[in-house]
Amino acid sequence: MNTRDYIALEEQYGAHNYHPLDVVIERGEGVWVYDVDGKKYLDCLSAYSAVNQGHVHPRILAAAQEQMARLTLTSRAFRNNQLPLFYKELIELTGYDRVLPMNSGVEAVETAIKLARKWAYRVKGVPRHLAEIIVAEGNFHGRTIAVISFTSEKLYKEDFGPFTPGFKVVPYGDARAIKAAITPNTAAVMIEPVQGEAGVIVPPEGYLSQVAEICKENQVLFLADEIQSGLGRTGKLLACDHEGVRPDLVILGKALSGGFYPVSAVVGTEEVVGLITPGEHGSTFGGNPLGAAIARAALKVLVDEGLIENAAKLGSYFMERLAAIPSPHVEKIRGRGLLIGVVLKQEAGGARRFCEALQAEGILAKETHENVIRFAPPLVIDQATVDWALERIEKVLSMD
């Protein structure tokens, strides 16, 4: 079987809910992936930041293999010996009080919404079932019905109603709009500290701290979706750390898995996470020993290998060098750490053709929102590899 055969099978039998580049990957190692024809590519997407630690990291692989041979799943009806250590290590790293583990990112988002609503009824005194949550335009929090109920992306929701009530959408990056949207029934504000899927949108300086302050003044919870921006991607452990902001709940996913196996979690304060009682929420796989062992190794690798610092250093370098490329197509470069967006001019003809040209040069990157090329390589990348990539990116951005 070659590339064409695999693609034909996928197109014939799979639901067409993605439009991938025509590359069939069979192996990965660090920042590199290899296709079925043996061609090597630099992965500049990192599975939307789920492989921050690089593909098949040997230490995470060893932890996964060891745990897999020992015990994989007990359900939460019984305790296991990995989950408590995962809790302790995640709490020590983030400085919060409690963890609620789930699997996919969107499940952790739904968990945070449930926690915020319960807090509104039990602590704030909002009349039952009237809690409101304020979110931002351009948000991406996942794909469940509740979560697409407040997307501003037509394609994500158009054919999928009826929707879940209780959400208000305000412009991103405008703290005053949040203040104006707050009512006595507001439970929480939930935002991404950097909007990844919207095209790598970095909010204005001071936005996060203003949001935190507005929340505090109005007895409203601050929920940060750090599924993509967290765990080192932006050059800090959490993107909220850039403004020294401590949300009430932080939603983690993606890189918590080291790219091996879905693990997500909500970490937060005793006041909020402490409210949940047995039976109110759960998941058969959430908190299983295999996931917990993998997440423990994934967190250790981030810290031990200095990946957060590396993202800060090489992110600035990458962005500066990109900004210096004399391209007729580029409007601007934006980003934080190793989450970088190259914004193309309207007349550039869309980002997809540039991503296809990059693929031919051995770089896998994905367009977001038509006009933005996202560069988000695994955080284990080194400067020589960034230089290697820049040479090719410059060539592609200089084409007609």
Ligand SMILES: *Cc1c(COP(=O)(O)O)cnc(C)c1O
């Ligand atoms: C990817 C993502 C999610 C959803 O995570 P899944 O694991 O795909 O459910 C939610 N929020 C943000 C910011 C994301 O990037």
